[in-house]
Amino acid sequence: MDNSQRLRREPPPFRPVEVARSEPLSPYLRRMTLSGRELEGFDIGLAASSVRLLLPCGDEYLEVPTWNGNEFLLADGQRPTIRTVTPVRFDANRLEVDVEVVLHGQGPLSQWATSAKPGARVAVSGPGRGYDIDQDALSFLIAGDESAIPAIRTIIPALPEAADVQVIIEVRAGEGIVELPTRPDLDIAWHEQGADAPRDQLLRSIRETNSDPTTQYWVAGEAAAVQRIRKYLFNDKNVERSAAVVRGYWKLNRSSGPTRPKGPTAQQGSVGEV
Ligand SMILES: Cc1cc2nc3c(=O)[nH]c(=O)nc-3n(C[C@H](O)[C@H](O)[C@H](O)COP(=O)(O)OP(=O)(O)OC[C@H]3O[C@@H](n4cnc5c(N)ncnc54)[C@H](O)[C@@H]3O)c2cc1C
Numbered sequence: 001m002d003n004s005q006r007l008r009r010e011p012p013p014f015r016p017v018e019v020a021r022s023e024p025l026s027p028y029l030r031r032m033t034l035s036g037r038e039l040e041g042f043d044i045g046l047a048a049s050s051v052r053l054l055l056p057c058g059d060e061y062l063e064v065p066t067w068n069g070n071e072f073l074l075a076d077g078q079r080p081t082i083r084t085v086t087p088v089r090f091d092a093n094r095l096e097v098d099v100e101v102v103l104h105g106q107g108p109l110s111q112w113a114t115s116a117k118p119g120a121r122v123a124v125s126g127p128g129r130g131y132d133i134d135q136d137a138l139s140f141l142i143a144g145d146e147s148a149i150p151a152i153r154t155i156i157p158a159l160p161e162a163a164d165v166q167v168i169i170e171v172r173a174g175e176g177i178v179e180l181p182t183r184p185d186l187d188i189a190w191h192e193q194g195a196d197a198p199r200d201q202l203l204r205s206i207r208e209t210n211s212d213p214t215t216q217y218w219v220a221g222e223a224a225a226v227q228r229i230r231k232y233l234f235n236d237k238n239v240e241r242s243a244a245v246v247r248g249y250w251k252l253n254r255s256s257g258p259t260r261p262k263g264p265t266a267q268q269g270s271v272g273e274v
Pocket of ligand 1 (some may be wrong): 049050083084085086087099100101102103104106107108109110111146147148150151248249250251252253254255256257
């Protein structure tokens with residue numbers, strides 16, 4: 001069977017929801033609360049799981065795509081605008097799910113979070129895989145850029161009670177610092193993005209951190225930056241593969257999927273998944 005014939009497992013169906021409310025957590029991060037009866041039976045999954053967020057084609061227009069065995073497609077055969085985010089909180093009584101979106105200025109997800117008003121329609125599909133935490137581990141180093149803040153918000157309370165936890169977060173500027181859950185033995189270091197070596201603050205900080213051979217790592221952020229961290233951990237520091245989860249969440253100067261700005265016709269270029 002060649003690749004064009006290979007069928008992929010169908011993701012969970014899209015559940016249409018509406019924006020119930022939104023609030024700024026910082027100038028660069030906005031919490032969007034989505035609600036709807038279709039969230040009945042939804043499950044947030046493990047910490048740092050993900051959902052696909054289907055965005056409307058225009059201000060109002062939300063066409064739910066169908067799965068063709070390989071990908072979601074709209075009725076006209078085009079690819080819908082779908083982005084990946086982290087479900088941060090699910091309230092089964094109120095049928096609400098919170099997601100938090102980085103306002104980076106470009107891209108349909110960022111633009112949607114900047115302008116979507118209560119009642120705006122989107123749809124969620126998920127959850128996707130999350131962080132399977134070793135509950136016997138006693139030391140964790142959790143690191144990420146702004147896109148990983150929502151995931152880190154879910155990881156902190158899910159770590160074993162007795163563990164020492166170091167969190168390192170790279171933000172654009174100081175105003176990007178947000179409140180995170182607290183716990184005993186938690187150390188959070190915030191770093192502003194360096195102009196000299198963009199997005200390598202995380203790598204630098206991880207290099208400078210005292211970690212012992214039993215430390216477990218979870219790292220997410222810009223794909224090339226986390227690739228350098230992956231190399232450092234596995235090649236220089238000889239961390240066991242099973243002790244580190246390193247995930248590229250987005251790619252610098254590349255959109256993570258198609259963009260259909262208005263109506264069911266036009267499609268701009270897609271440059272692949274993160
Ligand atoms: C498992 C997983 C969980 C994720 N969770 C979240 C989450 O909870 N919240 C969240 O905001 N993002 C999250 N992301 C990242 C998010 O999916 C991408 O950042 C996505 O590309 C944003 O889509 P967009 O439409 O705004 O921009 P795109 O159309 O994808 O890209 C347009 C331009 O914006 C740039 N860009 C994209 N993302 C960023 C960014 N974060 N910072 C600066 N520039 C950027 C691209 O390089 C490109 O030049 C997650 C990704 C994964 C894989």
